[in-house]
Amino acid sequence: MKKGIFLLTASALLTACGGGGSSSDDSSSNDISKQKAGIYTGSSMIGTVTGYSVLLITQDADVVLVSDEAEMLFGTASESGAKMNLNTRYYMDGAGSDWGARVTADLTYNNATLSGPYSGFDETGNFSLIRQSDLYERSISLSDFAGTWTDTDGLPYSINNAGIIASVTDPATGCTATGDFELETVGYNEFEMDFTTTGCYDVAMNGEWEGYGFFSDENGTNSVINAGLLKNSGDYFTLVELTKQP
CATH class of the missing domain: 2.40.128 (Lipocalin)
Structure with missing residues (x-):
C-alpha cells in the first residue's frame, strides 16, 4: 500500500x-x-x-x-x-x-x-x-436526503423525498449525473448510492457508478453526505462530500 x-x-x-x-x-x-x-x-x-x-x-x-x-x-x-x-x-x-x-x-x-x-x-x-x-446506530430515512446540497466546489444538488438526485451538470468535467440513494439496513446509518453519468468530456467517465456511505454531523445531525463510489468498469472512482444547505 x-x-x-x-x-x-x-x-x-x-x-x-x-x-x-x-x-x-x-x-x-x-x-x-x-x-x-x-x-x-x-x-x-x-x-x-x-x-x-x-x-x-x-x-x-x-x-x-x-x-x-x-x-x-x-x-x-x-x-x-x-x-x-x-x-x-x-x-x-x-x-x-x-x-x-x-x-x-x-x-x-x-x-x-x-x-x-x-x-x-x-x-x-x-x-x-x-x-x-x-453515529452508526441511528435510524435514517430517504427524507433525510431531501433538500439542496452543495459539493466542495459549491455545485448544488437537488434531492427529493424519495432520495432521487435531480439531473445536474458539472462544468469542470461536462458530466451530467442522475442518481439515487437506497437505505441499506433499517435503523442504521448506512446507504447505497448509485448514479449514471453522460456527456462527459472524457467519454470513459460515462456510465454507471455504485458505492456506499453514511451521514455525518458537521453542521447538525445528518448535515453531510459522505460516500465512496466506483465506476462499474473499475476504471474511475470518486469521493463524495455533500453539505446540506439551509
Whole structure:
C-alpha cells in the first residue's frame, strides 16, 4: 500500500480519478453482525508513519475506506467469530500499475475495536479502529436526503423525498449525473448510492457508478453526505462530500 495516511476526506462529486481497468469483482455472501458492522475511526501505521482512518463496513458486507490522499479501498468483509477479514482493492489517482491492486486485512474485534495487520503491494501495516456507535446506530430515512446540497466546489444538488438526485451538470468535467440513494439496513446509518453519468468530456467517465456511505454531523445531525463510489468498469472512482444547505 502506498504510504497514504488514512483519514476521511472527500472530493467533489464527479471530480473523479481514473486508472487502469481492474474492477472490484470481489463478492461476499456473508452478512456482518449488527455488533461488528459500523463506522470506525482510528489509526493506521506503516513502519513508523502513523495516520488516521475512517472505515465503513455495512451489514451486507460492503467495505469503503477513504484516505486524506484521496485513496480508496473498496471491497467486502467476512466475519468468523472475533475475526473480521477485509478483501479490497486499491484506487488512487496516479496509482499506475497499483490501480486495483488487492489489499487485505486480518482484523480482530474486541470490545468495539478492530485491530490487526493489513497488506498490499510490497508493504504491510496495522489498523487500530474504534466503532462509532452513536453515529452508526441511528435510524435514517430517504427524507433525510431531501433538500439542496452543495459539493466542495459549491455545485448544488437537488434531492427529493424519495432520495432521487435531480439531473445536474458539472462544468469542470461536462458530466451530467442522475442518481439515487437506497437505505441499506433499517435503523442504521448506512446507504447505497448509485448514479449514471453522460456527456462527459472524457467519454470513459460515462456510465454507471455504485458505492456506499453514511451521514455525518458537521453542521447538525445528518448535515453531510459522505460516500465512496466506483465506476462499474473499475476504471474511475470518486469521493463524495455533500453539505446540506439551509
